[in-house]
Amino acid sequence: MRAQAKEQREDQIAQAAYALMAEKGFQGLSMLAVSKRAKASNETLYRWYGDKLGLFQALISRNxxxxxxxxxxxxxxxxxxxxxxxxxxxxxxxxxxxxxxxxxxxxxxxxxxxxxxxxxxxxxxxxxxxxxxxxxxxxxxxxxxxxxxxxxxxxxxxxxxxxxxxxxxxxxxxxxxxxxxxxxxxxxxxxxxxxxx
Known part of the structure; x- marks a missing residue:
């Protein structure tokens, strides 16, 4: 995946994660829900972030x-x-x-x-x-x-x-x-x- 395409995909994932946190809080957030909202595969999320805590860390680093x-x-x-x-x-x-x-x-x-x-x-x-x-x-x-x-x-x-x-x-x-x-x-x-x- 090209760097620009990956960055766009990461932005979509971040937007989905923030929207779900606003709706359900972090405890209600799941990797599956983020992948569905971002229209990304669940496998991609686990490959890039490892787990929900890794996704949280990536959101902080990105911010x-x-x-x-x-x-x-x-x-x-x-x-x-x-x-x-x-x-x-x-x-x-x-x-x-x-x-x-x-x-x-x-x-x-x-x-x-x-x-x-x-x-x-x-x-x-x-x-x-x-x-x-x-x-x-x-x-x-x-x-x-x-x-x-x-x-x-x-x-x-x-x-x-x-x-x-x-x-x-x-x-x-x-x-x-x-x-x-x-x-x-x-x-x-x-x-x-x-x-x-």
Whole structure:
């Protein structure tokens, strides 16, 4: 299967999985139901993802890739780290507060075994946060921020995300608008530089 065709098929599978999670929750999700909704063979799903947990992990990785890929490109090109940080805030919030991320967080929160939460942490934050730390290392190396870089990165994430992610997942608030996310990102950056600049 060509790369473009496989990507389209993976997108159809992801759309089907998210739609079924919205209807039935993760516990009600089955590989057979996803394959039928996506008009894909059940064998393809098992070959690509292994099982339902593997599919969940792939959904998380796919969701996190939009941030990870943008960060990788900026870090490889050695873009201005301050500008990269300014671009990263709204991008990260957009990913974390998207309907897909909310669905994944709700599924993880409802899992009494904590397995989904562990997968979410590994494939989400575990993939993105090291890249954020690398960006912050560049900010420290250029004298823009005081170190240690990982502590500053964690502080920025806390200032940026706060409790928005959990409040959206629980339905306590509607996802903030792009304008609200942009304002939050600017505020987090300003506070970060007051504390660590």
């Amino acid at each position: 996190a890739a939009q941030v990870a890929d943008a960060l990788d490109e900026a870090l490889e090109q050695r873009d201005d780290p301050r500008q990269t940080l300014q671009n990263l805030g709204p991008t990260l919030l957009g990913m974390l507060l998207s309907p897909r991320a909310i669905a994944l967080n709700r599924a993880a929160a409802a899992d009494a075994s904590n397995t989904l939460g562990q997968v979410l942490a590994k494939s989400g934050r575990g993939e993105v946060f090291p890249r954020i730390s690398t960006l912050f290392q560049q900010l420290v190396e250029t004298g823009t921020l005081t170190g240690p870089a990982e502590t500053a990165a964690a502080l920025w994430v806390d200032l940026l995300v706060g409790d928005w992610q959990i409040r959206c997942a629980t339905g306590a608030i509607d996802p903030p608008t792009p304008a609200q996310q942009q304002a939050r990102a600017q505020s987090a950056e300003a506070l970060l530089f007051q504390l660590r600049g």
